[in-house]
Amino acid sequence: VKDCYEIVPVGYFRKDEKNTWIEILDEYKSGMLLMEEFSHLITLWWITGRDNKDDRSILQVNPKVLDGNQETPLSGVFVTRSPVRPNPVGLTIVKIIKIKDNRIFIDRTDAFDKTPIIDIKPYIPRSDCILNVKLPDHFKSLLEKRDE
């Protein structure tokens, strides 16, 4: 059993004043065939700024909740979306706005400009859209679904 695996970028998130898009590297462009028939993608990206030994060794944090400054309990990183984790992989589900050549214009991402993308998958309701979810009280405001 190998104890370490290698990941390569297949593209990058890009942002300017007007737009947010994914720029797929030329050598992976053919992996986009038929993408225009989908509305939403799951993106996996490398949290470049947290790829260091210290951040990767943190296993408990107080998670942030976007709306409000309420205190949250100390939590294992595996039940937070903290960028600090053993493998700094981010996950964002994005809506496709338009596709032009190797550019996928999207609604938003929480990743910074020039963040490396390591995988893109189609969003499939039958496996990915869970209707009956339980969350702890401090995450209650995150139970609302995305109707967009």
Place this chain on the structure above:
Amino acid sequence: VKDCYEIVPVGYFRKDEKNTWIEILDEYKSGMLLMEEFSHLITLWWITGRDNKDDRSILQVNPKVLDGNQETPLSGVFVTRSPVRPNPVGLTIVKIIKIKDNRIFIDRTDAFDKTPIIDIKPYIPRSDCILNVKLPDHFKSLLEKRDE
């Protein structure tokens, strides 16, 4: 910019005749704090059997649709859940059945027994549950949501 990143296992999927579970490695166990308050997790895992140069260079496939043998059009891997992709990372959303020490008993996984897990995240409806999804005709049967 680094052009390659390193990933380590934090645990493994396990299966026997009766159960399916995640076994978290001892050194990452504290990352599970408060997990019992959640119902669903997003798991990212390493598709060990497809981590070779040939499979990682395939960019187009005919995706499988579980119910039925219908033909599907050639598609870019970024719009399929094929195990063959540039970075062999699998994604499965699992339901927690019970937690015991470093074992998370779950409803199911499409990963094989002993598959390395590289990250676990909480399933958060506000970012992960998309109600209005568009899929191409050959994926129409996958539009149904998961009510479990």
